[in-house]
Amino acid sequence: MKYITTGIFDKFHRFCFSICIFFSLMLTSCAPEQGNWTAVQQEGRYIYGVWYGSTAKKTEQMLLEVAENIKDASALSEPEDAVKTTVAPEQLLPNSQKLLGWVQSRAPSTYQGKTLYRDRATTAAALPDLYYAYGFQRQAEVEYQAPQFGSKPLILLEIFDMGTPENAFGIYSFYTYPRMTFEWVGTKAMLSGGYLRFAKGKYFVQIEGYEFATGIREGMIALAKAVAAEIQDPPPELQMLTLLPKNNKIYGSTKLFRSDWALNQIYSTLPINIPLLTDTAVGISARYQNNLRTKDWTDSRVVFIIRFPDNATAESTYTRYRDMIYALMDGLDGIDSFIKRTDGAVLFNGTFAVTVNPE
Numbered sequence: 001m002k003y004i005t006t007g008i009f010d011k012f013h014r015f016c017f018s019i020c021i022f023f024s025l026m027l028t029s030c031a032p033e034q035g036n037w038t039a040v041q042q043e044g045r046y047i048y049g050v051w052y053g054s055t056a057k058k059t060e061q062m063l064l065e066v067a068e069n070i071k072d073a074s075a076l077s078e079p080e081d082a083v084k085t086t087v088a089p090e091q092l093l094p095n096s097q098k099l100l101g102w103v104q105s106r107a108p109s110t111y112q113g114k115t116l117y118r119d120r121a122t123t124a125a126a127l128p129d130l131y132y133a134y135g136f137q138r139q140a141e142v143e144y145q146a147p148q149f150g151s152k153p154l155i156l157l158e159i160f161d162m163g164t165p166e167n168a169f170g171i172y173s174f175y176t177y178p179r180m181t182f183e184w185v186g187t188k189a190m191l192s193g194g195y196l197r198f199a200k201g202k203y204f205v206q207i208e209g210y211e212f213a214t215g216i217r218e219g220m221i222a223l224a225k226a227v228a229a230e231i232q233d234p235p236p237e238l239q240m241l242t243l244l245p246k247n248n249k250i251y252g253s254t255k256l257f258r259s260d261w262a263l264n265q266i267y268s269t270l271p272i273n274i275p276l277l278t279d280t281a282v283g284i285s286a287r288y289q290n291n292l293r294t295k296d297w298t299d300s301r302v303v304f305i306i307r308f309p310d311n312a313t314a315e316s317t318y319t320r321y322r323d324m325i326y327a328l329m330d331g332l333d334g335i336d337s338f339i340k341r342t343d344g345a346v347l348f349n350g351t352f353a354v355t356v357n358p359e
Helices: 002-030 056-072 128-133 165-175 214-230 239-243 260-266 311-329
Strands: 037-043 046-053 109-112 138-145 155-161 182-184 188-192 195-200 203-209 255-257 282-289 300-307 335-340 346-350
Touching: 037 056, 037 311, 046 056, 046 311, 056 239, 056 300, 056 346, 128 165, 128 260, 155 214, 165 188, 165 195, 165 203, 165 255, 165 260, 188 214, 195 214, 203 214, 239 282, 239 300, 255 260, 311 346
Parallel strands: none
Antiparallel strands: 037 046, 037 346, 046 300, 109 138, 138 155, 155 203, 182 188, 188 195, 195 203, 255 282, 282 300, 335 346
């Protein structure tokens, strides 16, 4: 009997040990990959690179993929600023006749130039500097109410003229986040946290519901569809976005930025500051999953591409940036590895900050 009992416990012990090994392997396979690799390179009028790379190999592969995309798209034309709809934003505000059950509760108001939100408290949705960073021109707004919900206003509709489709997409992308859901209103619209937002043509549209209710949400969508129908331009299809790699890109993570200030608002913990963006430069970025076995979008690397007005500006800015990196390498804490590539690209593992302003 003693032998039988010992045998049972021995089998049980081996079984538990096997289970522990199995789960340890599972946890290891799903854990975030280590490393904080940064790579930066210049091609033509573009400076591009990778942040938060998990391994040197993956970071280099991504860098090469972006380089190929830039070379293949060397014949891309300049950004198309011509738009079909050019009216002032107040002319796009739906009147009461166009909406079933919703009426304007007050006369529309407008902001222009540096007057945006001067008469109200600053909030995450009313941040003037953010709109100025994306070329704000003019804004129009009005509140709506519905008799079935009482006599108080319940929806605020704001339409921003951002000057160009790139700027409109940029401010819209600031609010998007990875793996979010979208509502189709004639273009993709994000519906999150009581706000519905979309970009179309040179306009950015923001709709706020003051209360959470199905009827109010339906009213917000109806307003969005009415506004989008008045804007004759197609949904955003910016040519520069085609330079970003497609494989493993996290849906909803694409960003467009026009200043270092906006870039640092998007990524608050940048491993390195790349050259200062000028008024004539524009950048895009997106997140890519490091470990395909996990759904954690924070375990991702970021690819960025910055377009300068000409090759000379990009080359001189990158050369000074690279030379400063090389000069700082000796004896600098926080850099685990540094690979001095023959093609002139910067590639290292670790974190430190350097800013190089264009001449």
